[in-house]
Amino acid sequence: MKNKYYILGIESSCDDTAISIIDDEDNLLFDLRYSQTKTHEKFGGIVPEIASREHIKSIFKLIDKCKRDLPHVWEEIVAVAVTYKPGLIGSLLIGLEVGKTLAYIKKIPIIPIDHLKSHIYSVFLEKKIPFPFISLIISGGHTIFAKVDDFENIKLLGQTRDDAVGEAYDKVAKFLNLGYPGGPVIDKIYQEYDGTYIDLPFPLKNAPFEFSFSGLKTAVINLVRGKKLTEEFKKQIAASFQHKIIEIFSYRIKEVRKKYPNLPIVIGGGVSANKGLRKKLSRFKNLFFPSLKYATDNAAMVAGLGKWYFERKKNLIFPFQEDFFKLNAKARTDL
Numbered sequence: 001m002k003n004k005y006y007i008l009g010i011e012s013s014c015d016d017t018a019i020s021i022i023d024d025e026d027n028l029l030f031d032l033r034y035s036q037t038k039t040h041e042k043f044g045g046i047v048p049e050i051a052s053r054e055h056i057k058s059i060f061k062l063i064d065k066c067k068r069d070l071p072h073v074w075e076e077i078v079a080v081a082v083t084y085k086p087g088l089i090g091s092l093l094i095g096l097e098v099g100k101t102l103a104y105i106k107k108i109p110i111i112p113i114d115h116l117k118s119h120i121y122s123v124f125l126e127k128k129i130p131f132p133f134i135s136l137i138i139s140g141g142h143t144i145f146a147k148v149d150d151f152e153n154i155k156l157l158g159q160t161r162d163d164a165v166g167e168a169y170d171k172v173a174k175f176l177n178l179g180y181p182g183g184p185v186i187d188k189i190y191q192e193y194d195g196t197y198i199d200l201p202f203p204l205k206n207a208p209f210e211f212s213f214s215g216l217k218t219a220v221i222n223l224v225r226g227k228k229l230t231e232e233f234k235k236q237i238a239a240s241f242q243h244k245i246i247e248i249f250s251y252r253i254k255e256v257r258k259k260y261p262n263l264p265i266v267i268g269g270g271v272s273a274n275k276g277l278r279k280k281l282s283r284f285k286n287l288f289f290p291s292l293k294y295a296t297d298n299a300a301m302v303a304g305l306g307k308w309y310f311e312r313k314k315n316l317i318f319p320f321q322e323d324f325f326k327l328n329a330k331a332r333t334d335l
């Protein structure tokens with residue numbers, strides 16, 4: 001019989017603090033996240049210094065709860081997977097240092113996790129997709145097409161030249177005074193809207209794997225200039241913005257399919273929670289979205305990818321190795 005084991009996942013790269021435990025059979029035994037949205041809402045965006053302080057407040061509460069709920073499992077954790085890049089340095093450091101300390105005390109390895117790779121992995125929490133596949137990561141910080149041969153061999157095909165799509169959502173929502181984060185608010189308006197759409201530009205239409213969202217954002221800002229911003233007009237702009245975003249991704253997916261007709265397409269990242277986008281892309285076969293709870297930042301995808309490495313004995317850093325003390329947070333990815 002196989003030995004039972006448990007992997008702890010820690011995520012603190014941005015404004016969610018999350019802890020998860022996965023077992024050797026892919027069961028998620030614990031999966032909890034504290035969102036800081038309410039704290040940052042009043043500032044219209046994430047304040048990095050406040051984010052770090054909130055992580056410090058939440059992380060021990062989560063660990064405490066996990067230990068109380070699953071005391072025996074906690075004792076048998078065999079590795080700690082933790083997000084160490086990319087993200088806000090102050091935020092990453094909290095999760096990383098707590099993770100390293102736990103690993104040090106328990107004398108078990110740490111598994112450093114790239115946040116983008118964990119977003120790619122999120123679909124695998126419920127369905128194992130055969131390699132190779134095309135990944136589309138759409139989040140607050142990234143918009144990337146990549147070819148994934150496995151989680152250690154990922155080739156970047158193209159990315160945004162300026163803003164990430166989630167960033168464009170957040171900026172447009174802020175400009176229209178709709179609140180933070182922008183994605184869910186604009187998505188809700190889009191669901192309820194039944195008027196006409198204003199035509200917005202499709203930047204870089206002829207660059208197959210690339211994106212540009214800052215021009216779209218500027219077009220929205222220009223629409224408003226010199227006009228009265230009524231509630232109705234706001235809704236029309238927000239809905240038109242999402243309408244164009246959906247058109248852009250739909251078009252891009254079609255092009256990618258032409259180029260790689262046999263490869264599955266796996267979507268991940270916070271914007272993949274978008275209901276309008278999910279509905280529109282559902283007509284594509286062999287295309288996978290994570291469940292809503294695994295689309296935005298979470299620790300389940302970190303623990304899951306950690307398990308993938310653990311099974312293959314890859315990227316394990318033990319407390320007696322020099323690299324353990326050198327392991328540091330990084331703002332950027334080198335995917």
Ligand code: KG4
Nearest residue numbers: 139140141166181183270271273274296297
């Ligand atoms: O992956 P994520 O949780 O954090 C990063 O790694 O960036 O993504 C956060 C982004 C934010 O920009 C947020 O506005 C966007 O995901 N988002 C959405 C939706 N829910 C979250 N965008 C569009 N529609 C949504 N329903």
Ligand code: ZN
Nearest residue numbers: 139269270297
């Ligand atoms: Zn993310």
